[in-house]
Amino acid sequence: MAQNDQALLMRLRDAGLEFVVIGGVCVVYHGALLATFDLDICCPFGEENVRRIEAAVNELHPVHRLTANKLPLELTRSAFGDLKNLYLQTDLGKLDCLSEVAGVGDFSTVREQSVVASFSYGQFRFLNLDSLIASKKAVGRDRDLDAVRRLLAIKEKKEQQTGLL
Amino acid sequence: MIDAATLAQMNGEYVMPPDAGPAWRAAREAGIDMSLIEEALKLTPEQRLAEHQQVIDFLLEVQEAGQRNGTE
Numbered sequence: 001m002a003q004n005d006q007a008l009l010m011r012l013r014d015a016g017l018e019f020v021v022i023g024g025v026c027v028v029y030h031g032a033l034l035a036t037f038d039l040d041i042c043c044p045f046g047e048e049n050v051r052r053i054e055a056a057v058n059e060l061h062p063v064h065r066l067t068a069n070k071l072p073l074e075l076t077r078s079a080f081g082d083l084k085n086l087y088l089q090t091d092l093g094k095l096d097c098l099s100e101v102a103g104v105g106d107f108s109t110v111r112e113q114s115v116v117a118s119f120s121y122g123q124f125r126f127l128n129l130d131s132l133i134a135s136k137k138a139v140g141r142d143r144d145l146d147a148v149r150r151l152l153a154i155k156e157k158k159e160q161q162t163g164l165l
Numbered sequence: 166m167i168d169a170a171t172l173a174q175m176n177g178e179y180v181m182p183p184d185a186g187p188a189w190r191a192a193r194e195a196g197i198d199m200s201l202i203e204e205a206l207k208l209t210p211e212q213r214l215a216e217h218q219q220v221i222d223f224l225l226e227v228q229e230a231g232q233r234n235g236t237e
Contacts, residue, residue, distance in 0.1 A: 003221050005214065028217045031205045035220050119211045126210075149192040150202060156188040157206065 003093030005039045008057075009124055011092075012041065015056035019043035020114045020125040022101055022135065024147075029117065029126045032150035034143075038094035042110045042127075045099045050080040053088075053097055060090035103138025104131045129155050 005025055012019055020043070021029065024036025043049060054062070054073055062073040066087045073088060086097040100106045104113060104127070113131035116123050127135065133151045136144040167175070174180060179200055181193065193199050205213055 003225065005218065025214070025217070028213050029210050031213065032202060033205045033213060033217055033220070035217070035224060037221065037225075117210050119214075146195075146197070149188075149195050150197055152188040153186075153192040153197075153199065154202060154206065156186040160184060160186065 002091070003037055003039075005093065006121060007092050008039050008090070008095055010121055011056040011060075012053070013122055013124070015052045017043055017049060017052040017056060018111075019097075020107070020110050020127055022098070022110070022127045022132070023096070026126050026132050027136075027147050027151065030129050030132060030151060031154045032147060034147060034150070038096055040096045040098065042098050042101050042107055044107045045084055045097075047081040050083055050086070053086060054080075057088060057090045057092075057095065060092050062088045062090045062095075065089035065094060101127070101131075101135050103134040103136075129158070 009021070019041040021040070022042050023038070023040025024034060025039055027034055028036070043053070054077075058074065063070040064073065064076065064087060070089070073086075084099045086095075088095045088097070101110050104110050110127060110131070111125065113128050114125040115128050117126050129151060133148055133155065136148045136151065170180065179193065179198070181190065181199075185193075189199065192202075205216075208216065
């Protein structure tokens with residue numbers, strides 16, 4: 001199954017969704033090239049925003065990937081107002097949308113703790129290095145703690161380069 | 166004449182930068198290949214994501230090949 005994060009990011013932006021990239025892709029953004037097979041974002045929820053997510057992926061056969069029978073997203077519209085997270089499988093890969101980030105907070109806090117990154121295909125927000133480290137520590141799985149070691153080293157090197165250490 | 170340090174590097178030994186701080190040393194001691202992080206930090210974020218995408222594409226191809234072989 002393909003995983004095309006760039007295409008997913010562009011679709012989410014084009015659908016008018018406000019979001020911050022978190023998780024493994026954010027780890028890569030900050031300089032630790034660990035393979036990750038999904039795109040994690042934090043975004044505001046509520047029916048309107050879930051409809052934006054649906055609009056972004058509706059041509060990609062989205063299903064709730066953690067439901068036993070892989071419920072199609074379009075068949076769950078009645079629950080859109082009650083959703084706090086979305087774990088989707090689409091034709092462009094896995095897309096996890098979270099309303100809050102462990103160790104950081106809800107979307108408004110996550111947005112405050114984000115940086116804007118410019119790419120040839122647009123500008124996107126990524127969780128900043130300190131908050132990414134906090135989130136990985138909060139989740140605390142082995143692979144998260146491995147990422148923390150790498151990110152702490154990167155943070156130290158950046159601080160050395162900017163004269164903060 | 167190749168000096169001992171260069172030979173060690175050729176054999177895969179990582180040479181700790183003289184300015185390496187405690188977090189960098191701790192990550193190395195935990196077994197992380199810090200040369201990969203050094204290389205990644207030389208890239209722009211866009212280049213990092215593009216390289217990551219290539220790795221994902223390759224790994225998924227490998228996985229699919231393995232699954233195909235597993236069913237033959």
